[in-house]
Amino acid sequence: MFRVTIRGAFEGLDEDDRAALRTSIDSFQVAFTEAGTFTCDRSLSAFTFRCQVPAGPDDGEAEATERAVRALAAHGYPHRVLRVGVTDMRDIKIRRKGKRH
Template sequence: MWMSRAVRVTVRGSFDGLSEAQMASLVAVAGEHDFMNTQYTAEGYLAYDLPGRPFFTFRFAEEAADADEVPQAAVRAQIKAEEWMAERGYPIKNVTVQAVDMAEVPLGKRGRREASRQ
């Protein structure tokens, strides 16, 4: 049976020289992009805090067949984020990517207790 590994990918960067119209457009829908939300989705969850800060974060839920494929999941997420921004004409810079293989994250006390019940 093939099992995949859950990978959480965070893509961060900065908006770079948004026009007034672009800024207004993003600010108008800012409630849908709450920076305090830590939701990871297949489509990617975009968060920002404009006009206060020029930074954005995309959170993606990706999958990898094994640990060796985690870097590829990170690249896929980065491409999705960059394409999303490019399709809307938002210039960005200083893009960084962090991927976490959830199979490698140690279980906390509650997680160990729940795992022992199964």
């Protein structure tokens, strides 16, 4: 599983786009989902898009980035990508606290 964070800027939003974004964005609902979630500033200029991308056995960051950008484009808002961060969750090590005596 990959978690991808895309930071970008909206470009050329019309009033319908702005209205849809204002009603759909919940700043308390920040999560990595396969469809992706947006957070953005009040002016609807800058945004952060978070999505979760399933990983195949040979998938790397480039494939995850490509799928995340497609998920972002599927929302249909005109934008430009400024920065992409990818975390391969298969590489995350979980430290479990042991019992103390």
